[in-house]
Amino acid sequence: MDNITDNTQLMRIRIRNATKAFGTLEAVKNADLDVAPGEVVLIIGPSGSGKSTLLRCVNRLETLTEGDIWIDEDLVTDQRGDIRKIREEVGMVFQNFNLFPHLTALENVMLAPRTVKKMTKAASHENALRLLARVGLQDKSTTYPAKLSGGQQQRVAIARALAMNPKVMLFDEPTSALDPEMIKEVLDVMLDLARDGMTMLVVSHEMGFARAAADKVVFMDQGEIIEVGTPSAVFDSPKENRTRRFLEHIL
Amino acid sequence: MAEVNNRDEANRRITVTVSDGALIPDRGETSLFSAWRISFFGAIALLIILPTVRPRPYLDIMRFLPDGILATFQVTIISIVIALAIGLITGLGRISRITVINRIATIYVEVIRGIPLLVQLFYIYFALGQLVRVPRLASAIIAMSVCYGAYMGEIFRAGLQAIPKGQMEAALALGMSRSQALRKVILPQTFRVILPPVGNEFIALLKDSSLVSIIAVSDLLRRGREFASVSFQYFETYTIVALVYLVITLFLSKIVSLIEDWAERRG
Ligand SMILES: Nc1ncnc2c1ncn2[C@@H]1O[C@H](COP(=O)(O)OP(=O)(O)OP(=O)(O)O)[C@@H](O)[C@H]1O
Ligand SMILES: [Mg+2]
Numbered sequence: 001m002d003n004i005t006d007n008t009q010l011m012r013i014r015i016r017n018a019t020k021a022f023g024t025l026e027a028v029k030n031a032d033l034d035v036a037p038g039e040v041v042l043i044i045g046p047s048g049s050g051k052s053t054l055l056r057c058v059n060r061l062e063t064l065t066e067g068d069i070w071i072d073e074d075l076v077t078d079q080r081g082d083i084r085k086i087r088e089e090v091g092m093v094f095q096n097f098n099l100f101p102h103l104t105a106l107e108n109v110m111l112a113p114r115t116v117k118k119m120t121k122a123a124s125h126e127n128a129l130r131l132l133a134r135v136g137l138q139d140k141s142t143t144y145p146a147k148l149s150g151g152q153q154q155r156v157a158i159a160r161a162l163a164m165n166p167k168v169m170l171f172d173e174p175t176s177a178l179d180p181e182m183i184k185e186v187l188d189v190m191l192d193l194a195r196d197g198m199t200m201l202v203v204s205h206e207m208g209f210a211r212a213a214a215d216k217v218v219f220m221d222q223g224e225i226i227e228v229g230t231p232s233a234v235f236d237s238p239k240e241n242r243t244r245r246f247l248e249h250i251l
Numbered sequence: 252m253a254e255v256n257n258r259d260e261a262n263r264r265i266t267v268t269v270s271d272g273a274l275i276p277d278r279g280e281t282s283l284f285s286a287w288r289i290s291f292f293g294a295i296a297l298l299i300i301l302p303t304v305r306p307r308p309y310l311d312i313m314r315f316l317p318d319g320i321l322a323t324f325q326v327t328i329i330s331i332v333i334a335l336a337i338g339l340i341t342g343l344g345r346i347s348r349i350t351v352i353n354r355i356a357t358i359y360v361e362v363i364r365g366i367p368l369l370v371q372l373f374y375i376y377f378a379l380g381q382l383v384r385v386p387r388l389a390s391a392i393i394a395m396s397v398c399y400g401a402y403m404g405e406i407f408r409a410g411l412q413a414i415p416k417g418q419m420e421a422a423l424a425l426g427m428s429r430s431q432a433l434r435k436v437i438l439p440q441t442f443r444v445i446l447p448p449v450g451n452e453f454i455a456l457l458k459d460s461s462l463v464s465i466i467a468v469s470d471l472l473r474r475g476r477e478f479a480s481v482s483f484q485y486f487e488t489y490t491i492v493a494l495v496y497l498v499i500t501l502f503l504s505k506i507v508s509l510i511e512d513w514a515e516r517r518g
Pocket of ligand 1: 022025026027045046047048049051052053054
């Protein structure tokens with residue numbers, strides 16, 4: 001496949017022959033994908049095509065049935081390996097934010113550095129304030145998630161993931177639970193991250209974001225990666241019929 | 252089949268307790284003459300009027316009871332603390348993916364819930380008493396804790412399962428271990444969810460603690476019985492005993508409903 005380069009050593013994420021079956025249903029089938037450091041890769045495809053499953057295999061929230069995934073030199077799919085060390089370096093942002101409702105915005109951002117990295121209270125506090133400022137929420141640090149809008153919650157969730165200082169960020173439909181007027185504030189934060197050189201694997205159908213930030217667009221259907229290309233190649237002149245039909249459907 | 256039925260029963264139990272415990276005053280009921288107010292202040296009024304109008308038996312009875320009230324609270328509070336600890340372990344066992352642990356926790360819950368508390372009390376006091384000498388108060392507390400631990404286990408299980416799956420996933424994705432996620436993310440939320448049903452169990456336990464008078468623990472009911480058997484004023488004594496239980500439980504149920512409001516506001 002043409003999306004696989006020989007220069008695999010330089011890849012931040014390498015997915016090889018990845019298959020994930022739930023019982024008899026193969027949610028992901030023989031997927032191969034490379035993401036270089038600093039690259040932004042967007043995954044699109046119809047509902048049930050395996051986008052979330054593939055993403056969740058990258059930090060082993062789901063375990064592959066077959067195949068391998070590496071993050072730099074670390075083999076994610078090695079069952080004997082300590083997945084926690086890898087997860088520290090892979091941030092994840094969920095469709096439903098999944099903020100911790102019993103903690104304030106600031107405490108949400110501080111929790112993992114405190115418990116996992118054993119950072120001091122002062123250091124993690126300062127770090128969290130800086131990250132909240134980065135996502136434009138410095139004045140919401142003492143607010144509980146229930147009192148924040150969806151867009152604000154998602155920005156806190158991004159700050160929470162960044163607090164572990166990850167080298168990869170996974171986004172699973174980060175804007176699809178948001179009211180239209182809040183989508184932009186979240187995409188702006190993501191754009192900013194992309195420009196900063198973060199390696200990002202994003203499941204999203206936000207075409208504007210794709211054209212502005214994505215290096216590659218991956219189209220999935222029925223568990224398979226059907227087509228990979230630059231945003232303009234995939235959106236404007238898709239090679240595969242299935243891609244074309246899907247794009248007609250969502251545009 | 253049996254498994255499914257039990258689960259249904261457990262689910263029903265928790266929905267009933269969480270949403271609308273029998274003792275918790277209806278929050279819509281704010282009028283001056285709510286059922287709670289009439290019962291609570293009516294009982295207090297009787298406890299004041301009766302000894303004033305007829306001090307002969309009533310004041311004597313009320314002087315005789317405080318020791319028993321203390322004993323009742325002692326049994327209740329110690330038992331609920333132990334029951335909470337047992338309940339936490341049982342609840343975690345009930346959702347454990349390790350079959351052996353899961354099975355042990357489930358058997359404990361099923362067995363205990365299938366035996367009346369009074370029988371458990373006799374069992375621990377008399378049956379175990381043939382092997383080891385267990386002091387009365389200790390047997391009372393052991394029986395109450397073991398019994399309520401099973402019910403608490405079901406409350407903890409439902410509380411743990413009420414926390415959305417995404418919470419654990421978010422914690423794991425941040426690099427936390429399962430036990431860190433449990434301690435820092437899942438359990439603090441669980442405690443908040445289960446506070447109202449735990450409050451109801453506390454009230455139920457307080458009332459059930461009157462059973463321990465049968466093994467001669469000098470609780471509120473026992474003290475009443477002692478007074479009545481000497482004075483032969485059964486009606487007067489048990490009237491006061493009932494009123495004292497009523498005031499205590501109504502007062503506690505008010506507190507539970509306040510806690511429920513608070514928990515709801517915190518969201
Ligand atoms: N835990 C699971 N158990 C069983 N089947 C699952 C599980 N998770 C996902 N699936 C199935 O795997 C397939 C792919 O699901 P996935 O969530 O990855 O799709 P998706 O592309 O993210 O869809 P959507 O756009 O709706 O989010 C679906 O058929 C789904 O029902
Ligand atoms: Mg999905």
